[in-house]
Amino acid sequence: MKSFKPIIALDFPNEQETLSFLNQFREETLYVKVGMELYYQTGPSLIEQLKSRGHQIFLDLKLHDIPNTVYSAMKGLAKLGVDMVNVHAAGGANMMKAALSGLEEGTEHGKERPLLIAVTQLTSTSEEQMKTEQLINTSLNESILHYARLTFDSGLDGVVCSALEAKIIDQHIGYPFIKVTPGIRLHGDNLHDQKRVVTPEKARELGSSAIVVGRSITKSDNPYETYMSIKNTWEAK
């Protein structure tokens, strides 16, 4: 199974804040996540800078549109040479297959295709919300497993879910299938927007392939030390 460093979510509003945050890490090469907040302000030029500093990149734009649009968008994103991208599994099997074709066709000859994963249920969603707002009348785990199966059958590399669901996915879906898990909180964190949360230790125990950590690092008093301590815990497998 591929092993990933903890992925730092660079949820910043501009390039300046992002680079000054990264400067604290000196020579350390990181796996970073660029999401909508940052990418919509900085676009491909920031991606180039991150690559030139040696960082690996998860470009988290969560595409969800008709298959043709997602195909064309992915074909363009493949040219950025990032390591991982994502879609929403709720877009359906045809959309996910179109995303994969776009990526395959857009990847430069001789280069590796970015990994493609699909969001199952956002980690900010509770079972109650899923039932009342999405009108999905199964358990949260059933819904996540259903989306994970659809993702696997569509040929993608893995899913985004909470580490709480990693085991059930492993039990029902063949390997290798990546479980990228945000919703990571440290003891003492005072952040309450995510609903399905676990600590890095617990995520490791539960079989997560990669943890995504944002504010617990970016808003900490000493981001470098917080990151290194999470990394040490994560790597003590």
Ligand SMILES: O=C(O)c1cc(=O)[nH]c(=O)n1[C@@H]1O[C@H](COP(=O)(O)O)[C@@H](O)[C@H]1O
């Ligand atoms: O796709 C994601 O990365 C994602 C999916 C999900 O279900 N939940 C989730 O929190 N994320 C992202 O993971 C990061 C979590 O940030 P923190 O809550 O600050 O650790 C954010 O950048 C979210 O956009």
